[in-house]
Amino acid sequence: MPKASSPRRFVLSAVCASALLATTLTVPAAFADGPARAVDGAREGVTAQACASKIATYVHDVSGEEGVLRKFLDWDPLTGNATGALHDTGVSTPLDTYSRFFTGGQGIIYVVTDEGALKTYKDNTATGGALLTPVRNYGGDWSNYATIVSGGANRIFALTYTGALDVFSIASPESGTGAITKVKTVAATNAAVIAMDRANDVWAVGSKIYTLRRGIADRLGEVKQWTYNETAGAAPFSADTVVVSRVDTKTFTGWSPGPGTFYTVGATPDHSGVAESYTGSGLAEIANDDVGSGIYGDVHADIASCLASPSADAKPVFGSVQSEEPAPQAVTDGSPDPVPQNPAEFTGKFTRGDGSPAAGLPVRVEAIDITSESMEEKELTTLGTAVTAADGTWKISLPATLPNDVQEAAAANGGAINAVAHVDGRTDSGQLMRGTDFVMAAPASAPATARALVASAAQDDTPSKLRPVTDAMGQESEQPNEVQTAYSWASENELSSRDTLGEQALPEYQSDTSSLPQGDPYIVKGVDTKAMDIRPMDGGCDKTKSKVIDTQIRYTAVVEGHAAWDSKATVEYDSKLATNVEVAVKTGSNWTIEGSVTLGSSISASTGYTNKGPHFAKQWKVPIEYKKIRETWKCNYGKDTYYRYRIQGGKYKVPDGGAVGKYGKDVRNKDGSGGYYKSPHSHRAWVARGSNFQLGKNRSVKWAGAVSAFGVKLGSSTQYDSDHKQRITAGNKSNARHDIWGKNDKVSGKPGVFYSF
Structure with a gap:
């Protein structure tokens, strides 16, 4: 020891x-x-x-x-x-x-x-x-x-x-x-x-x-x-x-x-x-x-005085063997793909810091993929405006005719349009509050893959909070380097071989240079702003200007496979539109997750792993370029200038001399008899000897810790289709069947991912 x-x-x-x-x-x-x-x-x-x-x-x-x-x-x-x-x-x-x-x-x-x-x-x-x-x-x-x-x-x-x-x-x-x-x-x-x-x-x-x-x-x-x-x-x-x-x-x-x-x-x-x-x-x-x-x-x-190998056909079971429950044979679902609901609308909800609705506030939606690749500052294109309803919700339809720069950005992104929704206001005490939500939409002319991904992402559309704009945001911030960000909670978590986060929610606030930050950012000069009424701000804030100030290529989890006893796992991932990745915004000294963007490509490159196992389960990661972007906007009739920063995923991009894909975190702890016996009976199925089963539609689970970019942890999820799959192939051992079960649903429904036993 x-x-x-x-x-x-x-x-x-x-x-x-x-x-x-x-x-x-x-x-x-x-x-x-x-x-x-x-x-x-x-x-x-x-x-x-x-x-x-x-x-x-x-x-x-x-x-x-x-x-x-x-x-x-x-x-x-x-x-x-x-x-x-x-x-x-x-x-x-x-x-x-x-x-x-x-x-x-x-x-x-x-x-x-x-x-x-x-x-x-x-x-x-x-x-x-x-x-x-x-x-x-x-x-x-x-x-x-x-x-x-x-x-x-x-x-x-x-x-x-x-x-x-x-x-x-x-x-x-x-x-x-x-x-x-x-x-x-x-x-x-x-x-x-x-x-x-x-x-x-x-x-x-x-x-x-x-x-x-x-x-x-x-x-x-x-x-x-x-x-x-x-x-x-x-x-x-x-x-x-x-x-x-x-x-x-x-x-x-x-x-x-x-x-x-x-x-x-x-x-x-x-x-x-x-x-x-x-x-x-x-x-x-x-x-x-x-x-x-x-x-x-x-x-x-628990040391033994002599060791032996288990029977070649033995199926690992931890603890006592439970009686077999009736379960269907796993077959790939042949039903048609679901029809996306209203993919041509941007929607969201804004709240105060305490979660109560932020009503009656003007909302502006701006396209974000038009940001210049040359690191020049560019004014974002407005796609529409609205006012939050009594419950804090808002809705903006895509323009019938998209601006040329937005059309070009959407075409390069597989048809999906990424945008940011801003809302601004002041408390009775005069404190400026701003809310941000990264949203997406796809016009009726977009490919079905884009519309399906946008529709599935809408299921994760959690309310966005208005947060105080502090004096510190009135000046440009010195950005930490990679040596400094290596000490962040996100960077340290990235070193773990195992997926320790799963689908759990990320911390509301992250520091890019240290462990989880302490303190309440809603306390401004000794005053708690969480529950304060927020009214529209006189003069409002002008259109956002953005500039790319740094880029990183980071390998991001996009799919995972499972193959326990007597089986092999295969995953396939195509760089065409398939993945949602969260966006982080720096509010004051902390980073927060504020929605997500869809990542796609007008070209196709496939990667993954094939027939790995038995006793194998890992995520697969692909290289994605992340941008750190500085936002500039003026409020109060142009009298006050504010800066804010965001971390946003971009295109699949292989670094010079780098891997086209990498093995990600180990998820073998999800497999085996322990998880199987705890799963709902309706989620279980079995794979016939020598046959295979695969997920080829609906959305994957959301990996909370998919990537660490610029010292901040971001989550992701992938849309399964003909180019993005999770597959298992059962072996031919005859003493037991090969069981699988869905994480969130039956394996022929919307399981997100299936596990192996």
């Missing part, structure tokens, strides 16, 4: 130190690893004396505000998951950030509390019980130990902060209730103990202890194996150690499910939480460089 914090060493999981149990010294005749035993569910049903083909693996995740213990299931640990995976079971339980844990095998989990007490728990989740079922409170004070591990047998190895190694015996290790007795102290001068003290991580399998020390600069790190011995008169560790593998500078964490396999995390340039496995002769061979994702924190497995 990673060492506790101390001035001498870096700690990946940032957990605190552990402590010493006062015990009597009793030296046993010999050290024994102990046989494999029945595990009461921690090894998911392994019988007595059987080698384990699936191993529970636990991660103490302290990346959030509260610590959480998460359970994964190692499917086919013998081969290091050459054809299996480290599955997220979806099971978790709180575990204090400053507590530590290690495993003893056979479903027993040891926890050292923040106060230093040692407690044992049993994992009873496989039989419907708790992940941490209390067994015994040993008490004591283990806070003098920097590292504590067990090899899954009847020994605990505990390294003190002064560098000595205390060894404890465990009576009845399978129960978690037996006495814990110190049997030996190995001096700090021992070579193995020195290696443990210097290591970035330490773990054990039976009597073998492994030390991981990451590489430094251009020198590779290494994993060493040390064999512990209690034979009378013998040295506690052999003088000859074994270097089992080399690791790079980013590797900090390691663990093993049993003999012959170990895993590491952090061996990617961005600490993305992707695990890789080592097996083979001397444990030196990488078996799978993407065993699982989202592994952040201290990791220990």
Whole structure:
């Protein structure tokens, strides 16, 4: 387990130190690893004396505000998951950030509390019980130990902060209730103990202890194996150690499910939480460089004394097998595409900061795709005006004849017109308030794909708030560079290998240089403007001028595929009009999402992945050019000038020497029996052996964290059609059917995405 914090060493999981149990010294005749035993569910049903083909693996995740213990299931640990995976079971339980844990095998989990007490728990989740079922409170004070591990047998190895190694015996290790007795102290001068003290991580399998020390600069790190011995008169560790593998500078964490396999995390340039496995002769061979994702924190497995591979036809099921529910065979829906509703209208709703309607305010809609590509300032073209109704809603029809520049921009965008709706007003206290909403429309002459995408985007048309225009907006803002934006919440989230946001709403306010901003932007000079009445402003504000001040090409999630047991996933994405991407506006010092734009092209380029799997599920990303645009407008009869900034997606654009598409975030945690058994029965279906099923109409789910551009997170969704698909192809294994289920609806309806089991 990673060492506790101390001035001498870096700690990946940032957990605190552990402590010493006062015990009597009793030296046993010999050290024994102990046989494999029945595990009461921690090894998911392994019988007595059987080698384990699936191993529970636990991660103490302290990346959030509260610590959480998460359970994964190692499917086919013998081969290091050459054809299996480290599955997220979806099971978790709180575990204090400053507590530590290690495993003893056979479903027993040891926890050292923040106060230093040692407690044992049993994992009873496989039989419907708790992940941490209390067994015994040993008490004591283990806070003098920097590292504590067990090899899954009847020994605990505990390294003190002064560098000595205390060894404890465990009576009845399978129960978690037996006495814990110190049997030996190995001096700090021992070579193995020195290696443990210097290591970035330490773990054990039976009597073998492994030390991981990451590489430094251009020198590779290494994993060493040390064999512990209690034979009378013998040295506690052999003088000859074994270097089992080399690791790079980013590797900090390691663990093993049993003999012959170990895993590491952090061996990617961005600490993305992707695990890789080592097996083979001397444990030196990488078996799978993407065993699982989202592994952040201290990791220990329910160690077995021997490992086996599951049956070739075995379908991974976590916990108890539930009875099969009636479900239809999945067939591609042959019904006609839905008819878009009113795609030739811009619509929206404006509210005050507290959500109440902003009524009686003038609205101006301006085309935004006409902004010059040459970074010259250009006045936006007005497409219509309106006044908000009593409920804050407004509606503007497209002009019968579009201005030439708008026609040209729409033609280059697959037929869709992107626009911005502005509304301005003042409170009784004189505070200027402005609302912004990015909207879209498509004339009757536009291609059906454009009209369908516009109609589907209208389903997400949430109200837009009027926000205070502060004094700071009266001057141009110095824009941060990429080094500064790398510290933003959005940029840090982008480094995660797993989609941690899903469809959840993004924060209302984002900073482009730091973690989520604090404070209420509606408090202006000590006055709360959220609920104030807003009336039309005398003189109003003039037409908006815009100028591109910077561009970035960022890979953006546009589709995802899923292929669990015995299946393959394929996704196809064409650069023709298909995707909506959110637009961010900088209000004061914070960025907010204010609607979205449709992204299309007059040319076609296809990309995606084909027949990936089994145990595979990833998003696919394409390169899109994002613009940072400075807006300028004058209010109060031209007396006051204001500047605002927006981040807006543009065209599919491959960077020089860049990839035409990339694998995105890992979404394997959505698949498997856990999600399937929780899904509504009406969403379920199955795919016949050797056949395929695909989504080719309606809209995908919305990926909240589709991209980070200029340090700000934006969401996206894609319209499925003949050029944009999610497909699964089932294999020919005969012992079970291949099940799928829709996220939001039955798979032949509007599921958004389907998952695999």
